[in-house]
Amino acid sequence: MKRTSLYDFHRKNAKLIDFAGYDMPIWYTSMTEEHMAVRNRAGMFDVSHMGRVNVLGPDASKFVEHMFPSDIANQSDGKCVYTLMLKADAGIIDDLIVLKMTDSHYLLVINAANHEKDLDHIRKHASNLDVDIDDVTESTTMIAVQGPSAIDALQPLTTTPLAAVKRFTHVSSEINGCRAILARTGYTGEDGFEVILHDTGAENPRKALAIWDRLGSAARPCGLGARDTLRLEAGLPLYGSDLDETTNPIEADLRWVISKTKGSYVGSSSLLNRTLPPRRIRRGITLDSGIPRRGFKVLDGSGRDLGSVTSGTFSPVLKKGIAMAYVPPDSSQVGEEVEVVVREVPLAARITKFPFYDSSTYGWKRTNRNTI
Amino acid sequence: MKITGNTAKIGVTDYAAKTLNDVVYLTLPPAGQEVKQFDSFGTVESIKAVSELYSPFTGTMTRSNPELANHPELVNISPYESGWIIEVSLKRLDEEKKNLLTPAQYKELVKSLAQEHH
Numbered sequence: 001m002k003r004t005s006l007y008d009f010h011r012k013n014a015k016l017i018d019f020a021g022y023d024m025p026i027w028y029t030s031m032t033e034e035h036m037a038v039r040n041r042a043g044m045f046d047v048s049h050m051g052r053v054n055v056l057g058p059d060a061s062k063f064v065e066h067m068f069p070s071d072i073a074n075q076s077d078g079k080c081v082y083t084l085m086l087k088a089d090a091g092i093i094d095d096l097i098v099l100k101m102t103d104s105h106y107l108l109v110i111n112a113a114n115h116e117k118d119l120d121h122i123r124k125h126a127s128n129l130d131v132d133i134d135d136v137t138e139s140t141t142m143i144a145v146q147g148p149s150a151i152d153a154l155q156p157l158t159t160t161p162l163a164a165v166k167r168f169t170h171v172s173s174e175i176n177g178c179r180a181i182l183a184r185t186g187y188t189g190e191d192g193f194e195v196i197l198h199d200t201g202a203e204n205p206r207k208a209l210a211i212w213d214r215l216g217s218a219a220r221p222c223g224l225g226a227r228d229t230l231r232l233e234a235g236l237p238l239y240g241s242d243l244d245e246t247t248n249p250i251e252a253d254l255r256w257v258i259s260k261t262k263g264s265y266v267g268s269s270s271l272l273n274r275t276l277p278p279r280r281i282r283r284g285i286t287l288d289s290g291i292p293r294r295g296f297k298v299l300d301g302s303g304r305d306l307g308s309v310t311s312g313t314f315s316p317v318l319k320k321g322i323a324m325a326y327v328p329p330d331s332s333q334v335g336e337e338v339e340v341v342v343r344e345v346p347l348a349a350r351i352t353k354f355p356f357y358d359s360s361t362y363g364w365k366r367t368n369r370n371t372i
Numbered sequence: 373m374k375i376t377g378n379t380a381k382i383g384v385t386d387y388a389a390k391t392l393n394d395v396v397y398l399t400l401p402p403a404g405q406e407v408k409q410f411d412s413f414g415t416v417e418s419i420k421a422v423s424e425l426y427s428p429f430t431g432t433m434t435r436s437n438p439e440l441a442n443h444p445e446l447v448n449i450s451p452y453e454s455g456w457i458i459e460v461s462l463k464r465l466d467e468e469k470k471n472l473l474t475p476a477q478y479k480e481l482v483k484s485l486a487q488e489h490h
Contacts (some may be wrong), residue, residue, distance in 0.1 A: 015393070031419045032394040032445075225393070229419055291397050291417050314419050316397040321397075343399075343415070343422075 004048035005141045005205035014223055020112035022049040025223040030180045034226035035316040038188050039362050041223035042147035042215050044215050047187075048208075052140055059132035060104045063099040066265055067125055068098065069249065070257045075100050080168045083257050084249055085110075085121060086267030091365040092244040092252065095271065096119050096252060097185060099170050107181070107196075109142075111239045125266065141197040141208040145219055146230075148357050148366065150192035153218035157211065158182070162193070167364065176214060187227065189234025189355050191364040229313050232322060234363065235284055237355020241294060242282060242324050251326065253282040253354075280307060280326040284352040287335065290342040292323035292349070297341040306331050306338060317357045327351070373428055377481070378465065380429055381456040384447060386418065387482045389455070392418045398425075399449040400436045400458060407433055407460055409468050414458075415446065429468050431460040 002022045010016060010355040014025030025046065027034060027261040037043045055063055061073035070083040079100045084321045085093040094114040126133055145154050155169045160182065170183035179198040186192045200207040210259065212221075228238070237243050243252055249271070256269060285292065292312030300306055308366040312323035323340065331338065334353045359365050374381045379450040389395070397417040408412045413433070436458045439446055446455035462468075473481065 026420075027393055030394050030448075032396070225420055290399075291422075293422065314417070314418075 002049075003202045004046055005200055005202050006048065006143075007045045007202065008205065009209060009212060009221075010046065013221065017224070019224055022047060022112065022117070024049055025221070027223040027225045028221045031223070031225040031231070032316045033227065034220060034222040035229050037220040038147045038190055038222060038226065038230055039317060039357075041150070042145060042153040042219040043188075043226065044151040044153070044212070044219040044226055045146070045222050045224075046136075047142045047144050047194065047227075048201075049112040049128065050137075050142060051106045051108075051112060051115040051118065051135070051141065052137050053119065053344070054134040054136055055108065055122075055126070055131050056104065056134060057105045057129070058104055059131045060106055060131035063126055063129050063131050064098060064106050065262070067122070067269065069262065069265055069267060070098075071259045071262060072098050072100060072106070072369075073103070073324060077102050078169045078171065080170055080183050082168075082185075083288035084254065085118060086249070086265075087245060088267060088270060090267040090270040091250040092243045092247055092249065093121055093245060095239055095243060095254075097183075099181065099183060101172075109194075113240055135139055138203075139199065139201045141198070141200050141205075142194060143208075143212065143215070144186055144188075144192065144194045145215060146186045146188040146190045146192035146222075147219070148191060149218070150190070150234040152371050153215055154182075154193055154195070156218075157214055165193075167191075176207070176211045179209060182318075187234075187236060188230035189236070189357070189363040190230075228311075229316060232311060232324070233315050233356045235324075235356065237282065237324065238311055247282075247326075248278070251278045251280055251282065277329050281329055281330070281332050282310075282324055283327050283332050284326055284354050284356055285312075285323045285338065285340060285349050286318070286352040286356065287321035287323075287340055287347055287349045289321070290340070290345075290347040291321040292340045292342065296323075298325045298327060298349075298361075299339040299341065300331055301337055301339070303346075309340065315356055317362060322352070322356050323349075338371070374452070375462075375465070378462050379434070380431070380460050380462055380465075382429075382458050382460060383456040384425070384450050385478065386451050387478075387485075388423075389448045389451040392416065392448070393420070394418055395444045398436075398440055398444055398447075398457065400425075401411065401433060403435050405429060405433045407458075409464075409471065416457075425457065427458075427460065428462055428472055429462050430464050431462040434461050435446060455488055464486045
C-alpha cells in the first residue's frame with residue numbers, strides 16, 4: 001500500500017481506507033461535520049494521491065493542443081484549465097486540471113485511479129514530440145484548503161496576497177518556507193486553494209507535516225468521505241462513477257470544456273460528427289425521502305426505465321438524498337418528476353440543476369458571506 | 373437493548389454506531405410487524421453505506437423511536453439511551469436469551485474485529 005507524506009497524521013487521527021492503492025483517510029471524526037466545516041468555514045484535505053505529471057520541452061504547447069479538447073496553449077501563464085483526456089471515439093479516459101506554467105511547461109493533475117493508464121496514453125502521444133514527461137507525484141504533496149474561510153486559513157503561511165489570485169489561476173510561491181504552487185481550484189464547489197508542495201513526499205514528509213499542522217489551527221482535517229459528498233452537492237462528476245470510457249463529453253454535460261475554435265485533437269473528429277442530441281445526459285436527482293446509491297434504477301412516472309444512478313449520497317446541506325444519473329434528453333428537464341427504486345420501492349424524485357445547493361448561500365459564487 | 377418486563381427497546385451497539393459513522397437515515401417497519409430473532413427488520417444508513425438491522429429477539433414491534441425521523445444522529449450520540457430504534461413485545465425472552473452474547477463476549481468479538489483491521 002502506498003502512503004502520502006501525511007500518513008503519520010492520518011494513521012493517528014483517521015479511519016483509513018484503500019483508495020487507488022493508497023492508505024487514505026475516509027473520515028477523521030464525522031463526515032457530516034467535516035462536510036459542513038467546508039461549507040461554513042474551512043477544511044483541509046490530503047489529495048497527494050492524485051497524480052502530478054510535468055510536460056516539459058519545446059513541443060509542450062503542441063502536446064496540450066493535440067491532447068485536450070480545451071483551449072490551453074493560448075492561455076496566459078498561470079492559468080488552470082479543467083479538461084478531459086479523450087479516446088479517438090471521444091470516450092473519456094480521465095478528467096483533469098492542466099496548469100499552464102509557460103509555453104514549454106504544463107503540469108497535469110490526474111485521478112489516482114487512472115494514473116498508470118493516463119501515463120501510458122500521455123507517453124504514447126508524446127513519443128513523436130520534443131517533450132519530457134516527468135511524474136512528480138511521489139516527490140510532492142498536494143493539500144486542498146477549501147471553504148469560505150480558506151484564504152484566512154492559508155494566508156498566515158505565505159507572503160503571497162492570496163485574495164489577488166483569481167479563480168482557476170495559480171502562482172508559484174512559498175508556504176511556510178516550502179516551495180509551492182498555489183492554485184485557486186478545488187473539488188468542493190467552495191472557494192479555496194489546492195497547494196502543491198515541492199520536495200516533500202512520503203520519503204521526506206517533515207515539511208508537509210509542519211504545514212498540515214499549522215493549517216490545522218484554522219482548517220478542519222477532512223477525509224475522502226466529505227470530499228465525495230461535497231463534490232456531489234456541487235454537481236462535479238467523479239471519474240469511475242459518473243464518467244468512464246463509454247461516456248463522451250456531451251453526455252457527461254461537459255460540452256463547455258470543448259473549444260469551439262480549436263482544430264484537430266484526439267477525439268475531435270468523433271465530436272464533430274456528433275450533430276444529433278445525445279442518447280442520454282448526466283443530470284442531478286433529488287429525493288424527498290430515502291438515499292439513492294450507485295446502481296439504483298431511475299424510472300419515469302409510467303415506470304419506464306430511464307437509466308441508473310452513477311453516484312448518490314445523503315446531502316448534509318439539503319438533508320435529502322441526492323444523486324447523479326444518466327437519463328434520456330426528453331426526461332432531463334429540471335423539475336421533471338421521476339422515481340428512484342430504493343431496495344424494490346420506487347420513491348418520488350425530481351431532476352435538479354447543479355449545484356444542488358442554493359448558490360447564493362453556499363459555494364464560491366455565494367453572495368451572502370456571513371459564515372456560521 | 374434494554375429489557376423492561378416483557379418489552380425490549382432495541383438499538384445498535386456503541387461499536388456499530390462508531391463503525392457506521394454518521395447515521396443519516398433509517399428504514400423501519402410499521403408498528404404491529406412481527407420480528408424474528410436474528411432476522412433483519414430494517415436498515416440504517418450512513419452517508420457511505422446501508423446496513424441491515426437485526427433483531428435480537430422474536431416478538432411484535434410496538435413502536436419505533438419517533439425522535440429518529442428528525443434526529444437520526446441520536447443513534448451515534450446515544451446508542452444505548454435516546455438512540456434506541458424499535459420497541460418489541462417479546463415472545464420467547466427466556467429461551468432466546470441463551471442465544472445472545474454476553475457483554476463480555478461481545479467485547480472480545482469487537483477486540484478481535486479491531487485486530488483484523490490492523
